[in-house]
Amino acid sequence: MGHLFTDRAEAGALLAERLRGLKDPVVLALPRGGVAVAVPVVRRLGGVLDVLVTRKIGYPAQPELGVGAMAEDGEPVFDERLMTSLGLTRAALEKVVESERAELARRVRVYRGNRPLPSLTGRDIVVVDDGLATGGTARAALRFVDAAKPGRLTLAVPVGAPQTVRALRAEADEVVVLATPPDFHAVGQWYGSFEQLSDADVLALLAKE
Template sequence: MDVFADRAEAGALLAERLRHISDPVVLALPRGGVAVALPVARRLGGVLDVLVTRKIGYPPSPELGVGAIAEGGEPVLDLGLLRRLGMTSESVAGVVAEERRELARRVEVYRGERPLPDLAGREVIVVDDGLATGGTARAALRAVRARGPGRLTLAVPVGARETVEAMREEADEVVVLIVPADFRAVGQWYERFEQLTDADVLSLLAEA
């Protein structure tokens, strides 16, 4: 199966699949989602902004995500996983508080004092560079849904099959270019998948 040259190419291809949508608010999940979302916003004549999310990690092993939080939303925890780990939502309250602080810091970096666009009644597209477990995407979609969009679409270039199907419960439409049977990680489906910095995100937002 083909891979994408980079996030910009993936975004351009994604934009073609989304061309039935006009004048949307395109909300990118930083950092990698911003590079995908820029060509989408340009192609559809939409407004581009970021929706900041943070993973909530398992305290003994923070790389294991047990949930996520998005700006303006409440924590979305994987309660089944927490039970299997012998934990409760109270067990990660300290991590949630830390991630709230880091989320607020990143919102300040990316947007300053400017609020999110008004999403009420609008066509909203949430964009990321891929779907693995879907924790941050789920938190993002629920935070957006609470703001009353007219229609909510999740758009990603590549995603794990089970996660893509699960996201159909969270969005009105899920658009994914590649749903490989052998998905292991988002990065394997890109020739170039460098980590973006805050400066990269700000540069992409300035281009928009």
């Protein structure tokens, strides 16, 4: 199994070549990894770069397992099928949701301070991440943007699990993905360099644009 991309910057440059016909877009990166992909995208397309903060809602007994997600001040979006299979109710997740909402608010303050998101209504919006595994945070992000009534909503990612990409096509006007490997297990397996980014890394990337 070879890597598809050297790093997120290369993946973003390749992704930018596939994005066409967007007029003065707002490029919304999902921190943290999506920011490094989005920088070369906005350099190619022009427009505005900003972050759209999302948080996974984890299964309390196994926090790495996402049973839902939320974006900024949007409502939680749950994986109802997974919750049913786990015997989970929304009430059982209240403490997790409260904790993640607090962390989400903290990250919004770190990344944007008191500055609001740019207006999304009627604009071409591109939501960018470094890959799609379960797609929970991307789904929450797309629904948050869709509620703002954008002109055109595009999800752009370098790589994704085939079934996740298929499922998310219903959430956007267009999904642009460079590769959907059948042996997909994790986003990081397709990158030569896939280091974890810090808040400071995100701020440094945003400051360059």
